[in-house]
């Protein structure tokens with residue numbers, strides 16, 4: 001399946017979510033980016049539901065609310081659980097809490113974020129970046145999608161015409177934010193553990209090392225006179241591996257995944273090699289030190305081999321640490337639910353990475369079969385979904401007081 | 403320009419060459435592969451020329467003739483000198499010798515070889531391989547071109563319908579073979595030397611190292627659990643460079659030119675990497691030792707990284723050494739012509755590589771501007787062409803006796 005931001009399927013999912021939020025007794029608003037909010041008011045006082053027209057926007061005041069949610073867009077060829085579990089799971093959790101007679105001391109918001117996936121506009125976590133003030137509104141509106149349409153035009157076409165300046169959350173709007181998500185890895189399944197408690201999100205630093213030299217004929221060019229761009233790339237890739245292994249960090253990873261070598265002929269010395277790098281560690285300092293080591297290796301290889309080097313860092317978002325109180329709440333919730341839990345570092349992006357800039361955050365992971373995600377055969381068992389929702393509900397109850 | 407074997411432009415070039423051979427007083431024949439031969443009979447006795455119909459095939463007997471020639475096909479986007487210089491230059495040389503009153507003691511053949519370039523059938527030097535018995539006739543006929551047509555059908559379409567078994571030269575047919583060719587490198591130009599005397603052809607050994615592993619997410623897969631196929635390829639490429647530099651050979655070269663890495667995403671651990679290798683040295687033992695070192699590096703990398711390795715050698719033709727007598731004749735000819743010469747190793751294929759299996763061989767190189775070849779801006783000055791033809795003519799005169 002796929003659900004690309006502001007496409008017909010995305011707009012239709014928004015209509016479904018707004019209805020579902022309202023049926024769950026939530027007060028619904030959308031911001032100018034299309035982030036959707038369903039508010040459970042403290043004390044169980046709900047505004048009257050209307051059955052027609054869009055709900056009037058209600059600004060989130062600085063009132064220490066608790067929020068939970070995830071994204072509902074999906075990349076081409078994906079499954080049905082990535083993101084969606086955290087949106088529908090949040091709805092299920094508040095519904096369960098209400099059914100159990102719980103009333104929160106502060107508002108609880110269910111948030112459905114716009115475009116966590118970078119599919120259309122090339123930037124991940126568009127909605128949460130804007131909410132956290134991590135992306136300038138004008139820069140966001142100027143983004144151009146794969147179809148050549150700007151974000152400004154695309155969101156207007158989907159019905160979101162207000163200024164993006166209004167999207168950023170007021171200071172203190174949320175005291176805490178908790179996201180339920182599938183693991184997208186096999187650590188929980190391997191450990192036969194139904195609940196993962198995320199302690200940090202190791203945001204990647206990613207970019208490109210682009211080497212160029214003179215090339216030449218594989219027969220005619222003597223070794224001593226060569227400027228082989230692919231050999232410099234090879235040195236960078238091996239240096240990245242060595243630096244990650246030696247980083248001293250908590251599971252640092254470094255990857256050279258794209259190898260674009262030209263002219264790419266058996267009998268031609270590579271004249272150009274453009275390789276990507278992707279370095280992750282929960283500690284931003286460790287991560288950046290590995291990136292610096294990779295860059296130093298690239299510069300040394302270029303100098304030694306007589307190559308030009310174009311080095312560019314595309315993204316280097318700060319990692320996020322979960323809040324100790326939120327982690328404790330989730331672990332206690334899992335224990336109350338009778339579910340084993342284990343602590344994990346997330347090495348994939350999530351909206352929580354940006355929500356961590358404006359609130360105390362945490363994440364709850366549930367196992368997915370074989371660690372498979374971003375594929376049609378992505379699968380999460382009903383038992384694991386139920387467990388995740390129960391832990392989310394019990395955690396929210398702790399965070400939102402009684 | 404381009405001139406692909408058995409295409410309309412190739413067939414039209416054949417018609418031109420047959421006329422030109424006959425105008426030069428040569429007795430013309432074509433074999434079943436389309437190799438064209440123009441014979442200058444000893445003592446200046448020429449058979450009568452006919453102005454219509456194909457010349458009747460005349461078998462080359464084992465009579466110790468001297469041969470010279472090159473190819474006339476051309477890859478897409480090429481210039482006009484590669485190959486053609488050695489065919490038209492041979493015609494010019496025998497014409498000059500005749501004009502100077504020279505009469506050979508043995509026959510001199512001008513040979514225009516079929517398909518030196520691998521463009522259509524994927525195999526280089528088709529004509530000379532068949533002449534030397536280095537390619538089985540049935541295997542040749544079964545080759546399938548890029549257009550899906552077999553060589554058997556394509557040559558029949560161009561008028562060559564006889565059995566390929568008749569192409570192989572009888573033992574002793576040629577005592578010596580000398581090819582005039584552009585250098586396709588910049589050594590002569592750099593040394594401001596108009597004549598290159600080729601001492602050896604360092605035929606490449608070429609093939610593929612195809613690694614495959616499990617891949618994984620750049621965030622989710624810990625370094626210790628990875629089987630990164632591209633890192634194994636990186637080790638192979640660097641090992642190839644090191645082995646070539648340390649070979650002890652005469653200018654050994656090793657190249658990894660094709661890097662096919664998949665899935666090729668910034669955030670994905672490479673699951674497969676298929677890289678080419680191309681190793682050349684005038685000494686086949688040295689070359690094969692470098693190939694063995696590259697293979698050992700590939701097997702070690704695969705074992706250490708938990709990857710499957712598919713190693714294949716596509717070609718490993720024996721290198722060819724020039725005959726000492728032919729080299730001396732060319733050097734003496736250059737000296738008589740008042741042209742400086744230098745000895746060179748050819749690291750590109752030529753038909754001489756296969757003619758060396760059935761005759762004493764040598765090559766005469768002339769400079770091409772900037773070393774550029776296989777490009778439309780390939781250029782050879784008229785002075786260098788004249789020099790090359792004079793050296794070829796004087797060399798043939800020495801080889802064919804007086």
Ligand SMILES: [Mn+2]
Pocket residue numbers: 082117374
């Ligand atoms: Mn995703």
Ligand SMILES: [Mn+2]
Pocket residue numbers: 071082083116181350
């Ligand atoms: Mn997701």
Ligand SMILES: [Mn+2]
Pocket residue numbers: 484519776
């Ligand atoms: Mn060529």
Ligand SMILES: [Mn+2]
Pocket residue numbers: 473484485518583752
């Ligand atoms: Mn050639």
